[in-house]
Amino acid sequence: GAVVSQHPSRVICKSGTSVKIECRSLDFQATTMFWYRQFPKQSLMLMATSNEGSKATYEQGVEKDKFLINHASLTLSTLTVTSAHPEDSSFYICSASGAGETTGELFFGEGSRLTVL
Amino acid sequence: RKEVEQDPGPFNVPEGATVAFNCTYSNSASQSFFWYRQDCRKEPKLLMSVYSSGNEDGRFTAQLNRASQYISLLIRDSKLSDSATYLCAEYGGATNKLIFGTGTLLAVQP
Numbered sequence: 279g280a281v282v283s284q285h286p287s288r289v290i291c292k293s294g295t296s297v298k299i300e301c302r303s304l305d306f307q308a309t310t311m312f313w314y315r316q317f318p319k320q321s322l323m324l325m326a327t328s329n330e331g332s333k334a335t336y337e338q339g340v341e342k343d344k345f346l347i348n349h350a351s352l353t354l355s356t357l358t359v360t361s362a363h364p365e366d367s368s369f370y371i372c373s374a375s376g377a378g379e380t381t382g383e384l385f386f387g388e389g390s391r392l393t394v395l
Numbered sequence: 396r397k398e399v400e401q402d403p404g405p406f407n408v409p410e411g412a413t414v415a416f417n418c419t420y421s422n423s424a425s426q427s428f429f430w431y432r433q434d435c436r437k438e439p440k441l442l443m444s445v446y447s448s449g450n451e452d453g454r455f456t457a458q459l460n461r462a463s464q465y466i467s468l469l470i471r472d473s474k475l476s477d478s479a480t481y482l483c484a485e486y487g488g489a490t491n492k493l494i495f496g497t498g499t500l501l502a503v504q505p
């Protein structure tokens with residue numbers, strides 16, 4: 279099946295710094311990528327949808343200036359958590375769908391666990 | 396009302412038992428549904444897709460009831476390795492979003 283790779287898998291940073299997470303589709307062109315966040319013992323919450331070459335669409339309550347999303351190519355999307363604070367500590371997971379995908383089947387990255395000290 | 400709702404559990408069952416999870420959804424226009432399995436601190440992995448009335452794969456059976464707006468997952472002959480969180484998700488074509496439920500924790504006991 280299609281593979282989506284996320285990097286880094288784990289990151290620890292100091293409060294106030296910015297952290298970039300990469301999501302790559304390895305064997306298909308991902309026209310749309312989705313970024314989810316999951317707090318402990320909670321479900322995956324959709325943060326934003328990014329389409330290649332256009333601005334991301336953020337879900338209600340997600341600050342676009344804090345969570346910068348770039349989808350510059352068909353195989354790479356990045357999420358940058360700017361000025362991270364301890365409450366941003368979470369499991370961030372990306373997923374991707376290919377061109378023409380209409381069934382909703384997504385391929386997930388391995389996730390990135392962010393800990394802000 | 397949440398878009399997708401699940402009983403969080405935990406469901407503690409002995410090996411060999413049959414266990415069923417339900418998941419209700421609010422968007423009547425949802426086109427497809429999925430059951431994902433998520434192990435602790437890992438990404439979700441697709442278990443089954445449900446596009447029409449149901450789907451069966453070995454010990455796992457998923458059913459969709461559009462009239463009552465719920466999907467179910469039945470696991471027969473539970474194995475220790477089935478212990479995980481099971482997430483249901485619904486896809487509404489017009490919104491192009493996959494929305495997850497809170498997940499149901501299953502613990503299969505020896």
